[in-house]
Amino acid sequence: MAAEIQPKPLTRKPILLQRMEGSQEVVNMAVIVPKEEGVISVSEDRTVRVWLKRDSGQYWPSVYHAMPCGVTALCWDPVQRVLFSGSSDHSVIMWDIGGRKGTAIELQGHNDRVQALSYAQHTRQLISCGGDGGIVVWNMDVERQETPEWLDSDSCQKCDQPFFWNFKQMWDSKKIGLRQHHCRKCGKAVCGKCSSKRSSIPLMGFEFEVRVCDSCHEAITDEERAPTATFHDSKHNIVHVHFDATRGWLLTSGTDKVIKLWDMTPVVS
Known part of the structure; x- marks a missing residue:
């Protein structure tokens, strides 16, 4: 007598639609x-x-x-x-x-x-x-608002004092170069003296106080500082x-x- 053929049980499994490769890390x-x-x-x-x-x-x-x-x-x-x-x-x-x-x-x-x-x-x-x-x-x-791109400069864009890598201007003006900073509101390259203030700028995403140049600090209103x-x-x-x-x-x-x-x-x- 021939053996009875048993139907195979139905198996359900996920169907792979795509495999995306190219990332170098996890x-x-x-x-x-x-x-x-x-x-x-x-x-x-x-x-x-x-x-x-x-x-x-x-x-x-x-x-x-x-x-x-x-x-x-x-x-x-x-x-x-x-x-x-x-x-x-x-x-x-x-x-x-x-x-x-x-x-x-x-x-x-x-x-x-x-x-x-x-x-x-x-x-x-x-x-x-x-x-x-x-x-x-x-x-x-x-x-x-988008934050501005940080501008490049060899000297402070407010007072024109040379930054410490600007040897020619330091020699010509007989002044010691200063460290470069950036105003988070306007993006200008400024020295520490011209950016001595800090402020929150919530509409730019800065809920904590960040460095801003003195002129931008004066222009920011209390309403603009509202969290x-x-x-x-x-x-x-x-x-x-x-x-x-x-x-x-x-x-x-x-x-x-x-x-x-x-x-x-x-x-x-």
Whole structure:
């Protein structure tokens, strides 16, 4: 009698759609671009890559941007089409992806590496958490300004005193060269005497006081110094967050092996 043939059990498994290679170090995070055939990734090799699907069906890094430091966290605003990245240099950067303007807005509000980001779309508030234990809630419903590029100069662009590497001007003027600084508001190269003041510039992302030249310090109004973020101490080194927008709850986990659940409605509203 012939043996009865048993049907093979159905097996279900994930289908690999793409394999994207090219990063030189560990990929810290990647997000799918909503409604687009695209992926954005960040890596320990300090790169931000935007992988777009080509006519061949393969994904290639159509946009490649090298960062001065390692990117540690990503978050996406699907409505404004803005990408937020946190990095080991304590900063958060807002990238205008959807507007295609190429703008990048800095947010400086941490004293340690930024390790987690979450975005409250309904209130347009960004939540950033870091190794300093800080939870920072940023108001993104304001018109922010790009920080200026730092200008190059051989002498102070305010008083014309030579910097210490400008040997010719030092010899001609019989003056000792000065150390170079930069005003965070105008970007000019200035000496310490012409930039003796410090100020917060929240609309430029500087919630903490930074060096500014004396003329910019006089021009900044009290209204312009009004903070655009609130700061809260979680009392643990946060490595991951999850925000439940329906209830306004934030879940944080830290290197201390502790999970904390927060009601963020007093500040995210």
